[in-house]
Amino acid sequence: MLRLILTLLLSFPAILFAYSGEPDDNSKADTDGPHVFYRGNKISVKYVLRRDTGVIAKTLHFSDKKGVSLTCQVPETGDSFSFLLHDSSPNAEESTTYPTPGRLLALSDIEGDFLALKTMLIGAKVMDKHFNWTFGDGHLVLLGDYFDRGLHVTECLWLLYKLEAEAEIAGGKVHFLLGNHEILNLQGNSSYVRQKYLENAVLIGEEYKNWYSQNTELGRWLRSKNAVEKIGDYVFCHGGISPELARTQLGLAEINRISRQHLGKPDEQIVNEDARAIFDLKTGIFWYRGAAKNLASKDEITAVLQYAGAKRMVIGHTLQPDLTALYEGRVLCIDLYHEENMRQGVMKTLWLEEGYCYSLNSKGEKSSVFSISFPRKTE
Incomplete structure (x- = not known):
C-alpha cells in the first residue's frame, strides 16, 4: 500500500499535465536562473546549475541592485548573456x-x-x-x-x-x-x-x-x-x-x-x-x-x-x-x-x-x- 501511495504521489505531475492537455512531462531539475528575491534591504539571487555530479543550487547576496550584473545560461543552445538590473521603481507603469x-x-x-x-x-x-x-x-x-x-x-x-x-x-x-x-x-x-x-x-x-x-x-x-x-x-x-x-x-x-x-x-x-x-x-x-x-x-x-x-x-x-x-x-x-x-x-x-x-x-x-x-x- 505504501509503495502504491508513493507511486501515485510521484506521478502526480504527469497526471496533472495529462489533465491540462499537456503531453506527459518527464522534465527534471536543471539549469535555471537567476531568480532575484528582495528580503528587506537584502537581495538574494538564486541559480540552479548543472554539474557533472548533478544539479546544485547557488545563491549570491547583494545589498544594492545598482550596477548588479547577472548572467543567464542556456546550456541546450550553448548560449549565455549578461544584463544589469533595472533602476526603475517597482511601481513603474507603461503608457497605453x-x-x-x-x-x-x-x-x-x-x-x-x-x-x-x-x-x-x-x-x-x-x-x-x-x-x-x-x-x-x-x-x-x-x-x-x-x-x-x-x-x-x-x-x-x-x-x-x-x-x-x-x-x-x-x-x-x-x-x-x-x-x-x-x-x-x-x-x-x-x-x-x-x-x-x-x-x-x-x-x-x-x-x-x-x-x-x-x-x-x-x-x-x-x-x-x-x-x-x-x-x-x-x-x-x-x-x-x-x-x-x-x-x-x-x-x-x-x-x-x-x-x-x-x-x-x-x-x-x-x-x-x-x-x-x-x-x-x-x-x-x-x-x-x-x-x-x-x-x-x-x-x-x-x-x-x-x-x-x-x-x-x-x-x-x-x-x-x-x-x-x-x-x-x-x-x-x-x-x-x-x-x-x-x-x-x-x-x-x-x-x-x-x-x-x-x-x-x-x-x-x-x-x-x-x-x-x-x-x-x-x-
Missing part, C-alpha cells in the same frame, strides 16, 4: 498609447521556447547573435504567453528584460503585454508549469508560487506591464477585446490600471465588477477567443474597433496554421505553431513597416500576404 513607429515586429505565445525566440529575433534583426538590441528605433511587441509548456521560461523573460533596457537607450521600445499564462503564474497557479520548475523550486528553497511575487525582480517587472496597448491605428492584446468588454466602456488605460491593481489575486478574490469583466475566463481580454475563432459578428468587431479607436486588432492566444487576417483584415491573428515551424526550419510572425503589413520569417524574408489586404495610405 504610442505613435506609429517606422518598424514593428509582433510576436506571440513563445511559451518558454528560447530557441524559437532567439531564432526569430535574430532573423528579424531585432538583436544580434550576442543578444544585443540592433533594432534601433523599432518596436518589438510581445503579445503574452511567454510562460509555461516550454523549459526556458526564465531565459525568455530575462532576454526580453535585457532588450527592453537596450531598446530604450536606442530610441526603440519593447512592449511586453500580459497573456493568460502570465496571469496564472502571477496568481501562483502552476497548472501548466513544467516539472523542471517545481523541482528547481525545492532546490533553491523558494516555493514556485513566490517566484513572481512583488518581492522578486521579475514579479515587479511583470506587474508594470499592460493588458492592452494602442500603437498608431493598431490595438494589441493577447486574447482580444470582446464585445462584452467593449460594452463596459472602460478606457484602454482604465483596463490597464485595473488589471495591474488585481495582478496576483486568485480569480475568486476579484470582486470588483470592472475587474471581473477584464479577467473573465471567457470574455476577458486575457482569455477571449471569439474574434480568433470568427465567432463575433462583423458589426461586433466594428463596434470593438470604434470603442478602441483603432482600425485593426492584433491578437495571439488562439493557434492558427498561418498568420491570419479575419473580418476583412481588421483582426490579425499571430499565434502560430512555433515548435512545428522550428522543426520545419523557419519561424514567422507579423512585421509592420511604412504602411504595410507583412509576414516575416526567421530568414528575414518578407511576404506581401498582408499588404494585399492593407495597401499603403495615399494621403
